[in-house]
Amino acid sequence: MRVALDAMGGDRAPTEPVAGAVLAARELGISVTLVGPHDIVAAELARQHPGSLPLAIVDAPEVVGMDEHPVQAIRRRPGASMNVAMRLVKEGTADAFVSAGNTGAAVAAGLFCLGRVAGIDRPALATVFPTAKGCCLVLDVGANADCRPVHLCQFAVMGERYSRLVLGVAVPRVGLLSNGEEETKGNALVQESHRLLKATDLNFIGNVEGKDLPRGTADVVVCDGFLGNVVIKLAEGIGELTFTLLREELTANTISKLGAVLLRPGLRRIKHRADYQEYGGAPLLGVNGVVIVAHGRSDARAIRNAIRVAGQAVTARLHQSLAASVPASEDGPVRLSP
Amino acid sequence: MRVALDAMGGDRAPTEPVAGAVLAARELGISVTLVGPHDIVAAELARQHPGSLPLAIVDAPEVVGMDEHPVQAIRRRPGASMNVAMRLVKEGTADAFVSAGNTGAAVAAGLFCLGRVAGIDRPALATVFPTAKGCCLVLDVGANADCRPVHLCQFAVMGERYSRLVLGVAVPRVGLLSNGEEETKGNALVQESHRLLKATDLNFIGNVEGKDLPRGTADVVVCDGFLGNVVIKLAEGIGELTFTLLREELTANTISKLGAVLLRPGLRRIKHRADYQEYGGAPLLGVNGVVIVAHGRSDARAIRNAIRVAGQAVTARLHQSLAASVPASEDGPVRLSP
Numbered sequence: 001m002r003v004a005l006d007a008m009g010g011d012r013a014p015t016e017p018v019a020g021a022v023l024a025a026r027e028l029g030i031s032v033t034l035v036g037p038h039d040i041v042a043a044e045l046a047r048q049h050p051g052s053l054p055l056a057i058v059d060a061p062e063v064v065g066m067d068e069h070p071v072q073a074i075r076r077r078p079g080a081s082m083n084v085a086m087r088l089v090k091e092g093t094a095d096a097f098v099s100a101g102n103t104g105a106a107v108a109a110g111l112f113c114l115g116r117v118a119g120i121d122r123p124a125l126a127t128v129f130p131t132a133k134g135c136c137l138v139l140d141v142g143a144n145a146d147c148r149p150v151h152l153c154q155f156a157v158m159g160e161r162y163s164r165l166v167l168g169v170a171v172p173r174v175g176l177l178s179n180g181e182e183e184t185k186g187n188a189l190v191q192e193s194h195r196l197l198k199a200t201d202l203n204f205i206g207n208v209e210g211k212d213l214p215r216g217t218a219d220v221v222v223c224d225g226f227l228g229n230v231v232i233k234l235a236e237g238i239g240e241l242t243f244t245l246l247r248e249e250l251t252a253n254t255i256s257k258l259g260a261v262l263l264r265p266g267l268r269r270i271k272h273r274a275d276y277q278e279y280g281g282a283p284l285l286g287v288n289g290v291v292i293v294a295h296g297r298s299d300a301r302a303i304r305n306a307i308r309v310a311g312q313a314v315t316a317r318l319h320q321s322l323a324a325s326v327p328a329s330e331d332g333p334v335r336l337s338p
Numbered sequence: 339m340r341v342a343l344d345a346m347g348g349d350r351a352p353t354e355p356v357a358g359a360v361l362a363a364r365e366l367g368i369s370v371t372l373v374g375p376h377d378i379v380a381a382e383l384a385r386q387h388p389g390s391l392p393l394a395i396v397d398a399p400e401v402v403g404m405d406e407h408p409v410q411a412i413r414r415r416p417g418a419s420m421n422v423a424m425r426l427v428k429e430g431t432a433d434a435f436v437s438a439g440n441t442g443a444a445v446a447a448g449l450f451c452l453g454r455v456a457g458i459d460r461p462a463l464a465t466v467f468p469t470a471k472g473c474c475l476v477l478d479v480g481a482n483a484d485c486r487p488v489h490l491c492q493f494a495v496m497g498e499r500y501s502r503l504v505l506g507v508a509v510p511r512v513g514l515l516s517n518g519e520e521e522t523k524g525n526a527l528v529q530e531s532h533r534l535l536k537a538t539d540l541n542f543i544g545n546v547e548g549k550d551l552p553r554g555t556a557d558v559v560v561c562d563g564f565l566g567n568v569v570i571k572l573a574e575g576i577g578e579l580t581f582t583l584l585r586e587e588l589t590a591n592t593i594s595k596l597g598a599v600l601l602r603p604g605l606r607r608i609k610h611r612a613d614y615q616e617y618g619g620a621p622l623l624g625v626n627g628v629v630i631v632a633h634g635r636s637d638a639r640a641i642r643n644a645i646r647v648a649g650q651a652v653t654a655r656l657h658q659s660l661a662a663s664v665p666a667s668e669d670g671p672v673r674l675s676p
Contacts, residue, residue, distance in 0.1 A: 132582065145517060145524060145525040145526075146526050178564075179483060179564050180567075186483060186564065187562070187564040188483075190564070209567075209571045210567070210569065210573070210574070210575060211572065211575030211578070213572055214579040215579070224525070226516075230516075230548040233517075233549040234548030234552070234569060234573065236549050237548060237549030237550065242608075252604055255600050256600060256601055259596075259599070259604075261597070263588065265594075266597075267587065270580075270583045270584065270587060273583070
């Protein structure tokens with residue numbers, strides 16, 4: 001097992017990605033190829049004293065910035081660390097790709113370099129959402145702003161497969177995100193998607209509402225990438241606000257500070273459950289290879305977890321399994337949302 | 339000032355609506371007409387010893403259930419408390435309508451009975467969302483599942499007006515909910531709406547993301563009713579989950595229980611800020627009259643706050659002001675989402 005890691009991806013690159021690779025190699029025994037400008041990556045790696053860990057460096061002279069136009073950056077810079085790392089996967093030199101860099105660019109690099117699984121029109125970015133009962137998988141969360149019903153069906157199939165093979169849910173409950181539980185609810189896209197999903201052999205539990213995500217009513221929640229992106233960013237923002245307010249109240253006066261000390265272990269457990277860093281990044285499902293996009297703010301532990309998830313997807317033969325079971329397609333070539 | 343209150347609306351009707359009317363009359367000096375089956379409402383009112391408060395009862399023999407099909411229920415039951423209360427507003431016997439009942443039915447009753455403000459194709463349901471800085475107004479949150487760009491522009495105008503006249507924001511910042519800040523982000527609806535909104539004289543700050551809602555980046559956040567509904571229900575669900583987890587941790591053992599006692603005032607302040615009951619319900623904007631829909635779980639205090647907000651909207655001459663300033667319309671007759 002070898003994972004190609006974009007050493008230059010993320011707000012804290014190369015320090016945190018390199019440190020994450022060291023953690024993954026040391027704690028999980030996964031071989032990691034660090035991809036980025038050789039001297040920069042080698043210097044960073046040397047600082048972290050990797051000893052004889054299974055780490056290698058592949059040179060990539062260029063980098064895609066966090067704010068660059070994804071498609072243009074990927075097209076114009078073949079020597080960018082993302083492109084080079086993705087090619088290692090295509091050639092079979094690596095088994096999976098991990099980056100905490102520009103999400104749109106990682107999606108574009110995955111699509112252009114690896115191509116789509118046969119039968120999948122629109123690869124989708126999926127993310128794990130913490131719930132009362134554990135977690136659910138939400139997709140698409142940003143790869144496709146405008147979708148057709150057949151795309152949502154493909155997301156459902158890919159999500160079900162990931163939930164089963166990687167997250168270990170025996171019979172994932174698949175829900176369609178809507179503005180009401182009844183079959184008649186939803187916008188035009190959702191109403192038609194509901195009809196199609198009912199005809200599949202998935203364990204489709206019907207429409208789910210916004211409040212069903214944190215409740216854990218479904219294991220897989222399907223939506224278009226515009227809605228999914230708003231949903232995960234809203235959840236992130238509410239989490240931030242809640243912890244800001246808590247911090248203010250916990251440090252408001254001496255009595256509350258004492259209370260905070262007594263409650264520290266419990267509050268830490270809550271924060272831990274809500275922490276995206278624990279969940280190891282978002283898989284790009286539907287491309288011919290394992291691609292995991294970690295959060296831009298990922299620290300070493302988050303990168304390690306993303307590498308762990310990549311390893312699980314490889315072991316589970318996720319994309320090979322996807323290729324065997326997708327509904328008929330009606331779509332033309334890949335179109336990327338801007 | 340007289341508010342017509344649907345005494346039979348909500349999960350806890352008639353007890354909580356009647357108690358809320360008593361609170362509003364006693365604390366705010368607002369006259370309330372309780373609308374519902376006379377004997378039931380009179381008996382409930384008697385139990386609450388209203389004394390000489392300015393409360394009246396208007397008989398309405400029928401009730402719309404929380405789970406009924408909204409449009410059908412409103413059309414088939416002219417004697418339903420919602421229809422009777424709405425007619426009091428139309429006739430000028432009351433200045434505003436308040437209900438904690440079936441939201442879809444209240445929207446339908448408002449549209450059918452009061453009609454739309456000239457120039458507004460799609461009345462929208464707006465709700466106040468708690469933020470780090472206070473609150474923002476989000477609309478539409480459920481009246482219109484499928485929208486066109488011109489509808490989102492009308493929502494923006496109505497929201498700006500409500501924010502200014504009722505919430506007291508001097509120059510409301512209007513944002514368009516999208517999957518990225520850049521003008522090129524968004525689905526087809528959002529991209530075209532962005533173009534239209536830029537051409538208005540609103541204080542349009544461009545696209546805002548999900549995380550911007552709790553951050554308070556905008557005072558008014560515009561979206562279609564499908565997205566808005568998912569957003570507010572997700573926020574509600576995350577709030578529920580957070581407080582469930584907190585409660586578990588606060589009562590986990592003797593030490594944490596002691597910590598909880600010390601932190602009680604602070605935690606209460608947080609809960610208070612996140613509590614929809616404080617914000618007084620969702621205005622239906624764009625109909626010829628003041629219509630406020632409170633949460634189905636509203637208690638007496640929430641009903642009182644909804645009546646307070648209704649009074650503020652009447653005093654501010656909200657819908658008269660709306661009629662004077664809406665962009666040109668291209669739409670036909672009112673279409674209700676199912």
